[in-house]
Amino acid sequence: xENVEQHPSTLSVQEGDSAVIKCTYxxxxxxxxxxxxxxxxxxPQLIIDIRSNVGEKKDQRIAVTLxxxxxxxxxxxxxxxxxxxxxxxxxxxxxxxxxFGAGTTVTVRA
Amino acid sequence: NAGVTQTPKFRVLKTGQSMTxxxxxxxxxxxxxxxxxxxxxxxxxxxxxxxxxxTAKGEVPDGYNVSRLKKQNFLLGLESAAPSQTSVxxxxxxxxxxxxxxxxxxxxxxxx
Numbered sequence: 723x724e725n726v727e728q729h730p731s732t733l734s735v736q737e738g739d740s741a742v743i744k745c746t747y748x749x750x751x752x753x754x755x756x757x758x759x760x761x762x763x764x765x766p767q768l769i770i771d772i773r774s775n776v777g778e779k780k781d782q783r784i785a786v787t788l789x790x791x792x793x794x795x796x797x798x799x800x801x802x803x804x805x806x807x808x809x810x811x812x813x814x815x816x817x818x819x820x821x822f823g824a825g826t827t828v829t830v831r832a
Numbered sequence: 833n834a835g836v837t838q839t840p841k842f843r844v845l846k847t848g849q850s851m852t853x854x855x856x857x858x859x860x861x862x863x864x865x866x867x868x869x870x871x872x873x874x875x876x877x878x879x880x881x882x883x884x885x886x887t888a889k890g891e892v893p894d895g896y897n898v899s900r901l902k903k904q905n906f907l908l909g910l911e912s913a914a915p916s917q918t919s920v921x922x923x924x925x926x927x928x929x930x931x932x933x934x935x936x937x938x939x940x941x942x943x944x
Contacts, residue, residue, distance in 0.1 A: 728874075753930070754930035754931075756933075764937075765922060765937050765938055766875065766935050767935070768932045768933070771932070773930075811874060815930050817929075818863065818880065818882050818888075818929045819865065819877055819890065819929065820877075820933065822875040823874060824872065824873065824874040825874045
């Protein structure tokens with residue numbers, strides 16, 4: 723089955739700096755890579771996803787890059803703000819389901 | 833449009849008791865999922881369903897059963913609760929597998 727590894731497990735950044743989270747996957751046939759954000763006490767919500775026919779996708783201050791050769795994809799958050807503090811999960815497909823990474827706790831320091 | 837709802841929101845059980853968690857979605861989604869979330873463990877899939885009347889095991893199915901008698905509902909049962917099942921349980925649904933999963937608000941379960 724799919725094995726998704728996510729790093730780092732925690733990330734502390736100064737407000738205004740950038741944050742980068744990286745995930746690796748094992749199944750070279752995987753073709754859909756979503757990122758979810760979970761604020762404290764809330765449900766996970768999709769913030770961005772990328773499919774294997776593109777290498778990068780941007781949405782305002784967040785972007786995701788995909789390297790299919792190396793089997794890794796990354797989430798980039800620029801100009802971080804306090805509301806970016808949350809747990810972020812990457813995922814990759816496995817059959818009819820998603821295999822999630824263990825999560826990255828991002829703390830934005832004022 | 834309520835999206836995905838879960839009942840109850842909180843529950844405390846004693847070891848050996850049973851309970852059923854209800855997930856309902858009003859988006860006509862075929863695929864539904866039950867996850868548990870423990871500190872530092874991310875989201876682990878318990879069971880899932882690819883359509884009405886179907887169920888399948890996920891990563892951590894032991895101690896749980898599920899049913900999908902109606903397309904909009906996905907039930908998670910604990911027949912004999914154990915302290916190791918103390919967790920936050922999330923239900924999710926999606927229209928197709930490789931598309932956005934919509935999560936419910938979660939159920940916080942404590943087993944004493």
